[in-house]
Amino acid sequence: MARDTVTIIDNATGRRIELEVRRGTMGPPAMDISRLYRDFGFLTYDPGFQSTASCSSAITYIDGDKGILLYRGYPIEQLAEQSTFLEVAYLMLYGRLPNAEELDRFSRTIAKHTMIKESLKSFYQGFYHDAHPMASMVGVVGSLSAFYHDSTDIHDPASRELAALRLVAKMPTIAAGCYKYSIGEPFMYPRNDLSYCGNLLHMMFSVPTEDYVVDPVAEKALDMIFILHADHEQNASTATVRLAGSSGANPFACISSGITALWGPAHGGANEAVLKMLEEIGDASNIPKYIARAKDKNDPFRLMGFGHRVYKNYDPRAKIIRRMCHQVLEKFGDANDPLFELAMRLEEIALQDEYFIERKLYPNVDFYSGIIYKALGIPVNMFTVMFAIARTVGWVAQWMEMIAEPDQRIGRPRQIYTGHAQRDYVPLDQR
Ligand code: CMC
Secondary structure, rough: OOOOEEEEOOOOOOEEEEEEEEEOOOOOOOOOOOOOOHHHHOOEEEEEEEOOOOOOOEEEEEEEOOOEEEEEEEEHHHHHHOOHHHHHHHHHHHHOOOOOHHHHHHHHHHHHHHOOHHHHHHHHHOOOOOOOHHHHHHHHHHHHOOOOHHHHOOOOHHHHHHHHHHHHHHHHHHHHHHHHHHOOOOOOOOOOOOOOHHHHHHHHOOOOOOOOOOOHHHHHHHHHHHHHHOOOOHHHHHHHHHHHOOOOOOOHHHHHHHHHHHHOOOOOOOOHHHHHHHHHHHHHHHHHHHHHHHHHHOOOOOOOOOOOOOOOOOOOOHHHHHHHHHHHHHHHHOOOOHHHHHEEEEEEEHHHOHHHHHHHHHOOOHHHHHHHHOOOOOHHHHHHHHHOOOOOHHHHHHHHHHHHHHOOOOOOOOOOOOOOOOOOOOHHHHO
């Protein structure tokens, strides 16, 4: 049988470079270039990693042309419809669906870890009162490594698992703390009788002086959004977590670095940016002006919530969340909310525009998530924090997968140097 290789010819020397081809279960084949520099002296150049598989992974599969997203093989549509966020978390972390007893045990374990140390709360006081909650979250999550020394031994599988469980469990508590601090209200303790998302709503919206009843529609909506956001293979924040982790950094530091990467408007920060953009557009009559700006190469403005590096077909998450958007607005908002109307009109116009059609720019998941969050009463600057809670599951699963690899090594990209050639230092008095 012919060897599974690709041959590249160096036209300058006529040298033939044979590369092994690696094939996964699904998806495009990859040329293995790991020995390219050592054996042939060539680097590869791929800014933005558009053609680079940085690792192999068994967690999430995306077919961007067909609009397919699978977690551990299960279609996102089925998980969003039939599963729960904690079940998906189990699936991500352990690679298979739990049975009833395993899910119950897992849920109780997560519930047991929801509290944060009392002294950790004083970290919030160090932030200025109007700090962006993402800034506080980066700091507080990073500081967890100073509190949980028993789960920072990355070479011990049990320690890694404990860190993963702690991160998944404490993230809602930390996020709610960011919110409560920003509005000057007392922090609420977690309630372990509530679901993962029910507890988050409780910690965000209840106050010590009154009873708070979690609304089941809000709880379900949040749970579904969290399922949709749980993982998305090697996106910017996950790749950041892996790169930070490859140096042997502790898991809390790695997740904190993932949060910083998520914050950018081209990534998780898009949900906040969408809302701000819709508010700026203000009225459907202004849409053509903004579409024209998005198309103008001299204007940095982009239609936030449109386009995706991998999906060149409709984002499957956007399809699901779009339906959810209607249900949530029926219950909590005015189904004729001007913002929602505006979003629908923008979507319609953009989808008919040649510029967007040609470039396959469809609305992505974040086009809708912000509208839902807004209807649920979640403030705009908390939108990306919500994303970070959900994505923590993916981050820790990917981090654990990476560390467990037998030939795991530090990630160290190379570069094409474009600076000065070597030159001699000129003493100050001669310049
Ligand atoms: N509005 C206007 N033009 C756009 C947009 C947009 N939102 N997105 C891409 N384009 C154009 C871009 O100018 C380029 O045009 P041309 O070929 O003429 O130069 C072409 O489409 C390809 O764009 P790109 O920048 O090469 O694509 P990318 O894969 O590097 O970027 C993206 C992907 C998501 C960063 C980008 O589409 C974008 O900035 N979108 C808005 C931000 C956003 O909604 N991000 C959330 C992504 S989904 C949530 C998540 O996973 O984090």
